Amino acid sequence: MKKVGLKARRSMWSLLAGFALSLILVAQAFGAASYYEGKTIEIIIPFSVGGGSDIWIRTIGPYLGKSIPGNPRFTYRNIAGGRGIPGMMEFALKAKSDGLMMLVSSATNYFPVLLGDKAAKYDFRQWKPLLVNPVGGVMYASPASGVKRVEDLAKAKNLIYGGISAIGLDMIPLISFELLEMDARGVLGFKGRGEARIAFERGETNLDYQTTPAYNATVVPLIQEGKAIPLMSFGQLDDNGNIVRDPAVPDLPTVPEVYEKIKGKKPSGKFWDTYKIFMPSAFAVQKILWVKGDAPAEAMRVFYEAADRLGKDKEFVTKTSKVLGGYPLLRGDRLEKTIQQAFQIDAETQRFVREWVGKKYRVKLD
Template identity: 40%
Template sequence: MGGTIVIKLSRRNFITAAASGLAASALLGPKALAQGPVDFAGQTIEWWMPFAEGGGSDVWARFFAPFLSKHLPGQPNVVIRNVPGGGSITGANEFVARARPDGLSLLGTSASTQFPFLLGDPRVRYDYAKLAPVLVSPTGGVVYLPARFGVTSPAELGKITGEELVYGSQGATSLDLVPLLAFRVLGLNVRHVFGMTGRSDGRLAFERGEATIDYQTSSAYLTNVLPLVEQGDAVPMFSWGVLDANGTVQRDPTFPDLPHFVEAYEMMHGSAPSGVEFDAYMAFFGSGFAAQKPAMLPEGTPEDIVFTYRKAFEDAVNDQELQAIKGDILGDYVQAVGPDIEKLYAVATSVEPAARDWVREMLTTDYQVQF
């Protein structure tokens, strides 16, 4: 099977967001340049992080910060401002309330910030549609099973649909919502055991035989799970995959020989996935992995400043020094910059109302989540 599956993202709000975003992007060229050069010489730019120091998003921002400084006009000082709390909602709320649209404030978020927005959490005061994206970073992950099941590919998953599988989860509304939806779409019978403090807990439960299906992010998979595969104890089933600039599901470049989730579904069921459950999966997969970490300027930021930031991030991503050291921070994933940013950003920050309502009802009914 080839590595490209075209999924037409027919969610009305996605189309609207993408179309309006592309229209805005078209205005950022000659018009922005006509307003004169932007210069941040002698200035300090605060990159807001609604997370504590040392986490994955904080490391991501600190990795990019010196390259952003290098490629912005005037080479301003770029500092990280950590504002943790409320599962990242607190810092994002504070940013939209206080940050000025002068180019000196930048917000970075992750799936844990985007999921509450997509689910309609009443604590959320930020609206991604009003922010101006300047960078979107993807990541990936791999789902695997114990070798003792005798399942060697997704085409054989039907062998275990009658068996209860166990997955160690950090919570129904955490990033583990993506595998929760994926397993449901596939038709697997999975019991989610909550309370894991990280994906490493899930892997250890798998190694002890307490969990019988698991996924790990790309770097964790390569470091900790690949040895289990090589020892004959685990078998990879599929990656989540990535999205290209057109919203097309592609194979994960880190795992080009593994089918992505949509391919896995087709191998198992003989047809392409569809329906509200799949729409929900695509929305949260896009936000959780394919476009996990966006960087944005405040509402009302002038077009010339937005253009300048997008150009700076594009130059930063192409910087030979960054390419040489990106390693485990960025992996082999294509960073969305310049004109490629709008569609991926729309994927990360929009969900069709029917799919959102279905997820909320499912979480409330099956997992006692209160909104």
Template identity: 35%
Template sequence: MTISNFTRRAVVGLIAAAGLAAPVAAEVDFSGKTIEWVIPFSETGGSAKWANFFAPLLSEALPGQPTVVVKFMPGAGSTKGANWFQEQEHDDGTLLFGTSGSTQFPYLLSDPRVRYEYNDWIPVMASGTGGVAYLNAEDGAKFDGSANALKDTSFIYGSQGATRLDLVPLLAWQMLGMDVEPVFGIKGRGDGRLMFERGEANIDYQTSSGFLGGSAPLVEAGQAVPMMTWGALDADGNIVRDPTFPDIPTFKEVCEATDGCETSGEAWDAWKAFFVAGFPVQKLAFLPGDTPQDVVDTYTAAFQAVTERADFADISSKRVGKYPVFVGDGSKAALQTATSVDDNAKQYVLNWLKDSYGVELN
């Protein structure tokens, strides 16, 4: 299967699934209960902002209006928390787990540290996001829509790890011919932003919620200059400008303007495949795999009600960006897109990880 056919089928399938109605929830009452929504990252990143945005809305929509508390379990780039969730069993519907592309990528790459299986979990909501790469003010002044003037600069980047979602920016910068040295080991993208703010890093990237909530003020203050987004996908699988950041060029545009960067071939196909797996369906909410159907239906109906709020489009665009949200059968289709990648792309990335960072996963 070619990458273009994969992305086209995936996007069309998701668009169709997004229109499916949620099931009617059975009589489940969460009155007086507390729901723990566990995020396997630190409290400073985009996943934290995503969960903290949805948590009060979910509380209002669930029967009995339980308290929804977001808790954090950082470690091993989210693998620690995902391995923990794999061992959890249904109790009373009061445990929810959130993942991101940094959880998906180790799974896709068969990382030996992964002891979790996405197909054992029950997705109840999925949402897309974007990403913005940005430079410090000094280097940003050199940026002219291409990376040509940036190739002689040594960049430092705070990274969760090359096998996490960070492989999308790291591979992109390498394709542009930039010298970017990652400092591995941070527990969340918000910690990477803090390194940038302290001057310990001079390049950074954040998912849309993290950028809107933490990096946009740096841009407004003149401390950061947006370089590019990863873009979004249209219904034909083509990369177009991110609807949340329509004034910022995509990586594809910057690549086309940069000497030596190609938007075709093995590197491009691999980058696009992992972009598709990591961003159009970037964050997912799960219940344990043995959760009864009536509880699953109740959560599905509640998330459906959240997306149908009259003010949802406005408030979500400001907090998490302008991206689709999938529930019910839509979230199941989204999970398949997020956990599928072409074998050729996977092998290219495995070779790249070994050659560039000495990381061997097979």
């Protein structure tokens, strides 16, 4: 009987090792696929039907169902009112560790935590982000204001901004006005950004902001007609958490860039500290799909992998472009550190913000 040569034995063992590895990978894939096989995932939406977050998850939901192994079914439950707190608490109190109840959140849900609202008893540290969608914001002015470029903001007088609430997304432009020491007055109480934009078009206000999807759809035409002057974006975050230009409007400077143009130095002070805390949660990580933190690892993994696949799916990218605002659908595991940092605020800054909105905008917080 001939002896098997050393080279042959090595080849045989390599083949066996490769075969064994293939079996392991197949077993893992089968396990992931079988986890959601025949199951239904309930999505809690702490807003009314037809709102931005509701449209967001209902748009991407069918694609997720097709992309996730096992093709789970998605159902949606809207719990509106109370600044989104009742819906958030429903998930916080009733979600189990089986990964079958998830939550959609937006900036409205983050600010109560940052502001220390006692009614917001939910803790983001107990949950895991599965999917993230950033959104941008752009400031623009009326030519009638006398502002033709950002440097003019230092001398412009009687600027009037239309907003909804000082403790919602309007906080970011309002903080920007203070940081840049602009002579700008906030008129609050509008029912939505669309209504605020109409007031701008009527000449009732001369300063406005819109999210990047709305900006591209409704403000760019005004700019082309000479009825609006683009000024700045609120920015996005890079991988190190630094504020950088928004890729959706790369030609526009960020708020800190405008500060440097006007002041000749880098921003600093209480309003700068506040901006750095509130801007990321307001825009850079605005929409998030969450699952309970102790959900099975395979339940989380299939969502991360679905995000990767959908990012390469031409149909998904094309048909969801308007809803996603032109930004990619991001994996939550790669942004977890950034997200958790976005929800941290020191006691001194929190006290400063509460006093500021209380005195200037008469906001009473619990």
